[in-house]
Amino acid sequence: MLKPEEAQRPYTVTELANEIRRELRPLTALLVKGEVSGMKRGAAGHYNFSIQDGYSRLDAVLFADDSRRVTTLPEDGQVFIFRGRVDFFAKTGKLSFIVDQVEFDDIGKLRARLEELKRRLEMEGAFDPKRKRRLPFLPQTIALLTSPTGAVINDLQETIWDRYPNMGIVVYPVQVQGAGAPMSIARALRRCNQEGAADVIVLARGGGSFEEMYAFNTELVARAILDSKLPVVTALGHTSDRTVADLVGDAECRTPTEAGARVVPKKADLLTSLRERRRRLDREVERRFSQEGDRLASLRMRVVRLLTTVVQRPADRLARAKADLAKLSPVHQIERRELALREQQRRLHAAVTLKIQASRSRLAATGGVERIERAIANRLAESVRKLESQRQRLVALSPESVLTRGYSITRDAVSGAILRSAAETAVEQRVTIQLGSGRLAGRIEEVSP
Amino acid sequence: MSEELTYEQALDKLEETLKRMESDKLSLDDAVKAAEDAQRYFRICVQRLEEARKKIEVRPEPTE
Numbered sequence: 001m002l003k004p005e006e007a008q009r010p011y012t013v014t015e016l017a018n019e020i021r022r023e024l025r026p027l028t029a030l031l032v033k034g035e036v037s038g039m040k041r042g043a044a045g046h047y048n049f050s051i052q053d054g055y056s057r058l059d060a061v062l063f064a065d066d067s068r069r070v071t072t073l074p075e076d077g078q079v080f081i082f083r084g085r086v087d088f089f090a091k092t093g094k095l096s097f098i099v100d101q102v103e104f105d106d107i108g109k110l111r112a113r114l115e116e117l118k119r120r121l122e123m124e125g126a127f128d129p130k131r132k133r134r135l136p137f138l139p140q141t142i143a144l145l146t147s148p149t150g151a152v153i154n155d156l157q158e159t160i161w162d163r164y165p166n167m168g169i170v171v172y173p174v175q176v177q178g179a180g181a182p183m184s185i186a187r188a189l190r191r192c193n194q195e196g197a198a199d200v201i202v203l204a205r206g207g208g209s210f211e212e213m214y215a216f217n218t219e220l221v222a223r224a225i226l227d228s229k230l231p232v233v234t235a236l237g238h239t240s241d242r243t244v245a246d247l248v249g250d251a252e253c254r255t256p257t258e259a260g261a262r263v264v265p266k267k268a269d270l271l272t273s274l275r276e277r278r279r280r281l282d283r284e285v286e287r288r289f290s291q292e293g294d295r296l297a298s299l300r301m302r303v304v305r306l307l308t309t310v311v312q313r314p315a316d317r318l319a320r321a322k323a324d325l326a327k328l329s330p331v332h333q334i335e336r337r338e339l340a341l342r343e344q345q346r347r348l349h350a351a352v353t354l355k356i357q358a359s360r361s362r363l364a365a366t367g368g369v370e371r372i373e374r375a376i377a378n379r380l381a382e383s384v385r386k387l388e389s390q391r392q393r394l395v396a397l398s399p400e401s402v403l404t405r406g407y408s409i410t411r412d413a414v415s416g417a418i419l420r421s422a423a424e425t426a427v428e429q430r431v432t433i434q435l436g437s438g439r440l441a442g443r444i445e446e447v448s449p
Numbered sequence: 450m451s452e453e454l455t456y457e458q459a460l461d462k463l464e465e466t467l468k469r470m471e472s473d474k475l476s477l478d479d480a481v482k483a484a485e486d487a488q489r490y491f492r493i494c495v496q497r498l499e500e501a502r503k504k505i506e507v508r509p510e511p512t513e
Contacts, residue, residue, distance in 0.1 A: 136455075137457035138457065168505075170508060184510065274460075274498075284480075288477070
């Protein structure tokens with residue numbers, strides 16, 4: 001039986017359910033720690049599981065939207081700290097904890113697992129510098145794997161285009177944090193390699209806490225980087241530790257600016273170095289041609305000089321010989337003598353004429369014509385006599401005249417040299433002897449020096 | 450063949466050719482040929498610098 005004060009209108013179930021929900025409203029933004037069990041993924045992408053602590057148990061749900069934002073997905077048997085609110089589902093009559101964030105409870109354990117992963121990768125040689133792919137010197141297109149929103153992608157794009165204004169960029173938007181991040185990153189890495197739209201991959205994020213960086217420490221992402229044929233550059237921001245992605249990547253940077261500079265050369269620098277080489281090329285060509293020109297010019301000079309000497313020397317000799325010849329020529333000598341003779345004749349004539357005139361005038365004055373004539377006749381006779389005596393001396397001096405007087409000239413029969421001393425001769429030497437008339441040939445029989 | 454050189458390869462060849470030309474060990478004929486090669490490598494370098502086309506393309510994850 002219901003008592004009167006209790007005989008008010010009963011709640012409908014829905015009213016009570018709403019009342020319960022209202023009452024539960026303060027239980028929001030709560031943190032609860034517990035172990036996961038019965039993890040299931042529903043058709044709509046929601047996750048259902050239980051949180052328990054050994055005495056009590058709560059149903060929990062992680063909606064699809066939230067599941068993409070959480071640091072990590074809950075795993076059976078693991079203890080996490082869940083953030084969320086309590087709600088009552090009228091339809092099923094169940095009370096659930098609506099999870100909107102999942103945090104690792106035991107970071108130490110997580111780190112231990114990470115160390116174990118690093119050790120395994122190290123053993124495989126995954127961190128070996130020899131394994132790392134070389135970055136292209138000048139890529140054509142760069143793939144950016146990062147969050148499509150935020151500062152990182154802007155910084156990357158700005159740095160790249162600042163350094164290289166016509167560089168191509170392909171953005172593969174990925175989740176860089178949350179439970180879906182490892183899969184999203186791994187998938188994008190595979191697509192980059194399959195599509196081949198870029199030459200190099202930059203995997204970027206703006207830093208964060210150990211938990212926020214969780215995806216870059218997963219084996220899934222590490223394997224995807226190792227499997228990539230394209231070189232992968234990490235730029236994960238400032239973090240407390242290097243992530244596994246940094247260790248297996250081909251080049252490790254921190255900031256987007258650093259990554260941009262690592263991946264893209266400065267176009268202006270390249271142009272400057274090209275211009276410098278262009279100048280060297282021009283200078284080299286110019287130098288070589290001018291050098292060859294100089295060589296040709298100097299060769300030409302040598303040829304000209306040689307030709308001059310070759311032609312000039314005989315010409316000079318010819319001219320000298322001609323002059324010598326002319327001097328020696330009898331014709332010339334006769335001419336010269338003739339000329340001298342004529343000159344003397346002229347002077348004689350002039351002198352005689354002068355003298356005659358003078359005599360004539362003196363004669364006219366003194367009247368001694370006969371004296372003059374006599375004097376002239378005397379002088380003529382004197383001259384004739386002098387001439388005759390000179391002629392006779394000349395005749396007397398000529399060898400022939402000496403020979404006529406009984407002398408003889410003895411010569412060596414072979415050399416024709418005149419023998420002046422008996423000492424110059426030897427017995428049996430053949431000699432010729434020239435007499436005043438005719439010559440003799442003989443042989444020395446005795447020498448008395 | 451040489452048209453397929455990357456920027457870096459063409460630059461290396463250009464530098465090597467220049468060094469040979471500067472060494473003065475080439476005959477005039479070889480020097481002329483080297484100068485022609487150098488010009489070609491230079492052109493490839495310039496071409497490679499301009500080949501990339503400024504564009505930004507976003508390839509979102511295909512939805513499952």
